[in-house]
Each structure stands twice: as C-alpha cells, then as structure tokens.
Amino acid sequence: MFKIIVDQKSDQLIGAHLLGGNANEVINFLSTAIVQKMTVKELKQLVYSYPSYTSDIKRMLTK
Numbered sequence: 001m002f003k004i005i006v007d008q009k010s011d012q013l014i015g016a017h018l019l020g021g022n023a024n025e026v027i028n029f030l031s032t033a034i035v036q037k038m039t040v041k042e043l044k045q046l047v048y049s050y051p052s053y054t055s056d057i058k059r060m061l062t063k
Contacts, residue, residue: 001019002060
C-alpha cells in the first residue's frame with residue numbers, strides 16, 4: 001500500500017506513506033526526491049531498473 005503526497009501548485013513530491021516488506025528501498029529513493037525537491041514530471045522521466053520495487057514509482061505517480 002502507498003500514498004504519495006504532491007504539492008499541486010509546484011508539482012513537487014512532499015511526502016509518502018508506504019507499507020510492505022520491501023518498502024525501505026522505495027522510501028530511501030522517495031526521501032531523496034523530496035530533499036532534492038523533484039517534481040512528478042522529473043520522477044516520471046527517470047529510468048528505473050526492472051524488475052525492482054522502485055520501478056513501480058511511475059505507476060504510483062499516475063493521477
């Protein structure tokens with residue numbers, strides 16, 4: 001399960017909640033994105049290794 005929190009005005013990722021056995025991998029990645037003030041557009045443009053837990057990030061950011 002997950003919840004991604006985005007500032008609609010700036011399109012920046014500002015928070016995330018994740019539950020799961022390997023959530024730590026995604027949490028580490030998303031915390032870096034938050035600190036770097038990345039936008040949803042920037043996160044969607046990144047290339048993620050597949051299969052991996054971070055490869056699901058693009059689907060998490062779909063509205």
